[in-house]
Amino acid sequence: MIRYYYYHIFYVGMMNIMVLVPYVLISHRFDGAVSSFPLAIACGTLYSYVTSAVFQRFPGLGLPEIYKLFLPVWLANCLNMVGVVVWCTAGIIVLFSYSNTVGIFFDPEASSYLNLAIMAAASLWAASRTSRSVQFTHEVLLIVSTPIILWILFKALFSHWLDWDAIRLVADAGIRKPPSMVCLFAASFVFSGHMNITLFNRLNPSDLKFRFRWIIPIVGTFFLLVSFFVPIGFHGTQAVGNYLYVWSVTTDSLMMKYGFIQRVLYLFLLLYTFLSLVFVMNTWHTGMEFFKACFKKYKPQTDEVNVPAINWWICGVLAGLTFVYAYFTNDIFNRVAAELWLVTRFIIESILVMLLIVFVVMKKKGYMKRIDESRSPQSGGANR
Amino acid sequence: MLEKVKDILGTPSDFTAETMDNGYAKMQICFFPGMCDMDQLKDAIVVPFSYRFDPDEFRRMLHTSIGFMKDVPEDQWVDFLLKGYIILEYEGEVFVFRAIRRMQTQPDQTQVEASLQGPQSAFTENLDLNLTLVRNLYNVPELTVENFEPQNQSKSKIALLYDRTKRNETTLEEVRKRLRNLDEGLLLSAGQLAKQISQAKYRLFPITQITERPDRLSIHLNKGKLAVLMDGSRFAILLPVHFFDFMYAMDDHYEPSWMSRFLIGLRYVSMMLTLLLPALYISIVSYNPEVFRVQLAFTIDGSRAAVPYPSFIEVLLMLFMIEALIEASLRLPRSVGSTAATVGGLILGQAAQQAGLVSSIMIIVTSVVAISNFVIPNSTFSYFIRILKYAFVLVAVFAGLVGVVVGIFMLVVYLCNMRSFGEPYFALFQSKAGKASDNIK
Numbered sequence: 063m064i065r066y067y068y069y070h071i072f073y074v075g076m077m078n079i080m081v082l083v084p085y086v087l088i089s090h091r092f093d094g095a096v097s098s099f100p101l102a103i104a105c106g107t108l109y110s111y112v113t114s115a116v117f118q119r120f121p122g123l124g125l126p127e128i129y130k131l132f133l134p135v136w137l138a139n140c141l142n143m144v145g146v147v148v149w150c151t152a153g154i155i156v157l158f159s160y161s162n163t164v165g166i167f168f169d170p171e172a173s174s175y176l177n178l179a180i181m182a183a184a185s186l187w188a189a190s191r192t193s194r195s196v197q198f199t200h201e202v203l204l205i206v207s208t209p210i211i212l213w214i215l216f217k218a219l220f221s222h223w224l225d226w227d228a229i230r231l232v233a234d235a236g237i238r239k240p241p242s243m244v245c246l247f248a249a250s251f252v253f254s255g256h257m258n259i260t261l262f263n264r265l266n267p268s269d270l271k272f273r274f275r276w277i278i279p280i281v282g283t284f285f286l287l288v289s290f291f292v293p294i295g296f297h298g299t300q301a302v303g304n305y306l307y308v309w310s311v312t313t314d315s316l317m318m319k320y321g322f323i324q325r326v327l328y329l330f331l332l333l334y335t336f337l338s339l340v341f342v343m344n345t346w347h348t349g350m351e352f353f354k355a356c357f358k359k360y361k362p363q364t365d366e367v368n369v370p371a372i373n374w375w376i377c378g379v380l381a382g383l384t385f386v387y388a389y390f391t392n393d394i395f396n397r398v399a400a401e402l403w404l405v406t407r408f409i410i411e412s413i414l415v416m417l418l419i420v421f422v423v424m425k426k427k428g429y430m431k432r433i434d435e436s437r438s439p440q441s442g443g444a445n446r
Numbered sequence: 447m448l449e450k451v452k453d454i455l456g457t458p459s460d461f462t463a464e465t466m467d468n469g470y471a472k473m474q475i476c477f478f479p480g481m482c483d484m485d486q487l488k489d490a491i492v493v494p495f496s497y498r499f500d501p502d503e504f505r506r507m508l509h510t511s512i513g514f515m516k517d518v519p520e521d522q523w524v525d526f527l528l529k530g531y532i533i534l535e536y537e538g539e540v541f542v543f544r545a546i547r548r549m550q551t552q553p554d555q556t557q558v559e560a561s562l563q564g565p566q567s568a569f570t571e572n573l574d575l576n577l578t579l580v581r582n583l584y585n586v587p588e589l590t591v592e593n594f595e596p597q598n599q600s601k602s603k604i605a606l607l608y609d610r611t612k613r614n615e616t617t618l619e620e621v622r623k624r625l626r627n628l629d630e631g632l633l634l635s636a637g638q639l640a641k642q643i644s645q646a647k648y649r650l651f652p653i654t655q656i657t658e659r660p661d662r663l664s665i666h667l668n669k670g671k672l673a674v675l676m677d678g679s680r681f682a683i684l685l686p687v688h689f690f691d692f693m694y695a696m697d698d699h700y701e702p703s704w705m706s707r708f709l710i711g712l713r714y715v716s717m718m719l720t721l722l723l724p725a726l727y728i729s730i731v732s733y734n735p736e737v738f739r740v741q742l743a744f745t746i747d748g749s750r751a752a753v754p755y756p757s758f759i760e761v762l763l764m765l766f767m768i769e770a771l772i773e774a775s776l777r778l779p780r781s782v783g784s785t786a787a788t789v790g791g792l793i794l795g796q797a798a799q800q801a802g803l804v805s806s807i808m809i810i811v812t813s814v815v816a817i818s819n820f821v822i823p824n825s826t827f828s829y830f831i832r833i834l835k836y837a838f839v840l841v842a843v844f845a846g847l848v849g850v851v852v853g854i855f856m857l858v859v860y861l862c863n864m865r866s867f868g869e870p871y872f873a874l875f876q877s878k879a880g881k882a883s884d885n886i887k
Binding site: 164180184 | 740742
């Protein structure tokens with residue numbers, strides 16, 4: 063069961079490419095991007111440790127249930143709604159930017175709404191499933207795509223087109239500058255896979271011990287450094303600033319000598335289709351569950367037999383919002399929105415970590431509003 | 447007694463209803479000669495009643511012998527007769543004697559799930575013999591058999607098998623409930639029964655597995671799962687099953703492990719090919735030829751030079767031909783089957799390409815799709831895959847490569863969302879039969 067936690071860590075590390083993290087970092091490559099890395103790594107690791115430690119003390123409870131234990135109802139609902147907004151906007155931004163990417167590289171003539179419609183429909187359907195199904199889907203797709211993505215990354219690292227001088231130059235110049243806040247916020251996203259436990263903790267058995275947490279800084283650091291430095295090495299210190307979808311262009315510089323497909327770009331994009339859809343599925347699903355938790359009659363269910371109609375409605379609204387967003391924005395605004403989102407996310411995450419520490423203290427002192435009824439998670443045969 | 451029976455049955459000509467009189471006593475007897483074993487009838491009833499008649503002994507025999515059932519309610523007489531029992535009335539008491547003609551005494555040869563080195567015996571159409579076969583292989587005291595006699599028109603006996611110590615109570619209850627509430631109407635085969643207990647008409651994948659092999663059933667029971675056997679069907683139903691169970695041939699348990707792993711991998715690759723190749727062909731030829739390396743893209747385009755219509759017409763044409771050919775060679779009698787293959791081979795081969803109707807690449811694609819489909823060891827499952835292929839073709843026509851990838855994603859979501867009697871259908875790393883959830887699909 064512990065493996066599900068690390069799936070989230072891993073895939074968010076890989077997803078940073080689609081949330082425009084490399085773009086934000088690279089646009090600040092000469093003023094403080096590099097020096098904010100150590101801070102981001104420290105912050106991200108610390109947060110991961112805190113959240114996993116706290117949720118270990120509340121087995122089988124998601125974040126909304128923990129709010130209900132300690133806070134008055136109106137405040138808990140406000141916090142839930144904040145969660146809904148943060149999670150769902152993440153999905154919407156990724157969906158928009160990814161369908162754009164696909165449009166640019168795969169099918170420039172087709173209407174951009176067609177790709178968006180296909181992917182929104184798939185995400186709608188996937189996100190409205192039960193938590194356990196979402197978890198299974200996540201696992202399968204991650205196991206299929208991770209090896210190939212890692213292979214592409216390593217291929218890029220060992221490619222002889224990679225100019226290590228450019229990388230050294232940026233690293234040298236960058237580390238002497240004072241760190242910038244925006245870069246700290248953006249870079250710490252790589253570590254925010256641990257946030258998904260806020261919902262999926264419902265599926266965790268009570269005797270779950272978070273072992274192997276030393277993996278988190280290693281994985282995060284690896285993905286952070288690769289996603290920032292490899293494009294610089296390929297395009298050079300100046301030209302790298304010209305691209306919005308930096309990584310797509312970078313993988314297009316790679317070539318496979320054998321097999322049917324020559325341009326790595328296509329393989330990369332197809333794999334990232336999976337990952338983006340998984341990302342949207344997870345974020346929307348979490349947002350949906352948080353939203354549902356605001357109602358009085360709501361009982362957390364992780365494995366219902368039939369999907370309740372409300373799931374369809376909520377996810378339908380989200381898909382509709384994506385279209386509205388796509389109608390009113392373009393790439394440039396989306397960039398700003400993504401940056402804004404990264405900043406907001408970091409602030410919310412920090413507040414949440416504080417809150418969680420407070421909750422643990424309250425639990426120790428016994429200041430609970432309600433009785434702590436640790437639910438044993440419904441087993442779907444998966445908790446062994 | 448005779449009148450009551452005749453009232454219900456009428457007087458069919460294959461029915462015998464007589465009053466026997468040996469000079470000392472009278473006995474009414476009725477049965478269907480075609481359904482009864484006449485030797486048993488002779489040994490157990492006719493001889494003691496006629497040649498060696500002794501009233502006391504005969505009475506004692508009727509009251510003590512295991513073969514004779516007393517006090518059977520009147521409304522069940524006809525049911526017993528129709529199953530091949532004999533009913534007799536002696537001294538005002540009615541007895542039912544079991545003398546069913548046994549069609550089979552030998553286990554069958556495997557016909558559907560061939561195995562090179564495994565056991566060659568398969569289930570027969572006789573339930574008792576099938577239970578014997580299972581008991582021989584799974585020889586533990588915990589093996590439990592529950593009988594169900596559904597009140598439909600066939601009234602074939604159904605047996606539910608499980609291991610008492612390993613089974614899961616919720617799944618068992620659910621299956622029992624469904625077996626009690628079967629549809630009225632004819633129930634002719636295990637496949638039909640499986641359809642009725644899985645209770646989903648439009649599911650894309652089977653959630654029960656049908657097998658003719660006792661050894662597969664034993665392995666399944668040993669995992670703590672259930673099996674359903676039905677009288678008059680050569681196949682057992684296994685449930686709950688996982689997606690991965692369908693890709694197992696029994697030989698995988700009997701061959702060296704590396705070999706079987708390689709073969710399982712081969713099957714999964716084949717499954718992906720038969721699902722996706724036509725869709726990929728359409729999306730690459732019509733949408734994104736630049737995905738392939740340049741030489742290959744030119745080769746494909748060059749081979750399509752003579753073809754006058756878009757790729758999806760070509761694909762649908764060839765797929766129709768190959769499906770028709772497969773269907774024809776399956777349903778035809780064996781003597782004609784080879785003709786179909788020859789004709790089909792001519793059509794699907796060089797001729798179609800030379801006529802400029804399809805490209806030569808398409809011919810290769812079609813053959814790969816057809817062959818790969820036969821690699822899947824379970825026939826039900828391969829049917830489902832065959833149908834699903836067209837969904838992908840449809841997506842590819844309208845949305846190209848991205849559509850196909852999103853389609854794969856949706857397929858994975860669909861599979862992960864399925865539950866087979868409460869157990870996850872498509873979850874990795876869960877080989878053991880687990881505790882199913884409290885709610886059951």
